[in-house]
Amino acid sequence: MKSADISLKNAVRAANWAQLLDADQLARVEADTVEAFVPKGGFVCRKGEPAEYWIGVISGMVKMNNFSASGKAMTFIGVPPGSWFGEGSLLKNEIRKYDTMALRDTRVARLPAATFHWLLDTSLPFTRFLLMQLNERLGQFIGMVENDRLLDLNTRVARCLASMFNSHLYPGVDTLVQLSQEEIGLLSGSSRQRANQAxxxxxxxxxxxLDYGGIRVLDLDGLRRYEADDAT
Structure with a gap:
């Protein structure tokens, strides 16, 4: 089933963390989770807002970004279908530190903060999942800092694509990454034209x-190891 056609209930049940819950826990999650539609360019959540939900992407794609005082945008990561984000703000009970915007028309699931914390109190497997989630997220952001400071654009694009293949953070990604060249540019900090060249x-x-509808990854390990000096 395509992500665009999946129901909210099936999207929740397909989440890797939901499969760790017992029947009563899953029933409460299904009862409490709500769906929202966010058009392309719209805000899923905004910097400065209270963190009231844990958010999952049902279909579409979102990006986390911030804007400088001069209006310059900096994109952190893209979040594809099947992924959940925002646990850090919920755990610290703080306002959102970033904007999250839809790169295309997007459906999201919203799990209320109260239910999220109830799961932490009642499900050891869920707590273990979140520990892994936070560890993977930390590694992802460390890699982003390295990429931004040390690597040329071609290598940043390679690492950007490779980073989408994290089975814990992004369990739904296939070998066909459904990102446009414009979206790759946004996620790698470049223009569409320069991303196309890379x-x-x-x-x-x-x-x-380069396939119709996205980018077909042929050599994931090669993308992870790629350095610009490897090019011939």
């Missing part, structure tokens, strides 16, 4: 193929 370099290296 993708063509990576395609010539046999690491990916």
């Amino acid at each position: 993708l063509q370099v990576l395609e010539k290296q046999g690491l990916l193929r």
Whole structure:
């Protein structure tokens, strides 16, 4: 079933953390979780808002970003269908530190904070899942800092694509990454034109193929190891 066609109930049940719950816990999650539609360019949540929900992407794609005082945007990560985010703000009971915007028309699931904390109190497997989630998220952001400060754009695009293949953070990603070249540019900190040039370099290296509807990853390990000096 395509993510665009999946029901809220099935999206919740398909989440890797939901499969760790007992029947009563899952029943409460299903009863409390609500769905929202966010059009392309709209805000899923905004910086400065109280963290009232844990958020899952049912279909579409969202990006986490911030804006400088001068209005310059900096994108942190993209979040594809099947992924959940925002646990850090809930755990610390603080306001959101970033904006989250829809890269395309997007459906999201919202699990209330009260239910999220109830799961922490009643489900050891859920708590273990969150520990892994936070650890993976930390590794992801450390990698982003390294990429931004040390790597050229071609390598940043390669690492950007490779980072989407994290089975814990992004369990629903297939070998066909359904991102446009414009979206790759936003996520790697470049223009669409420059992202296109980088993708063509990576395609010539046999690491990916530009397909209709997205980017087909042919060599994931190669993307993870790619350095610009590898290009011929």
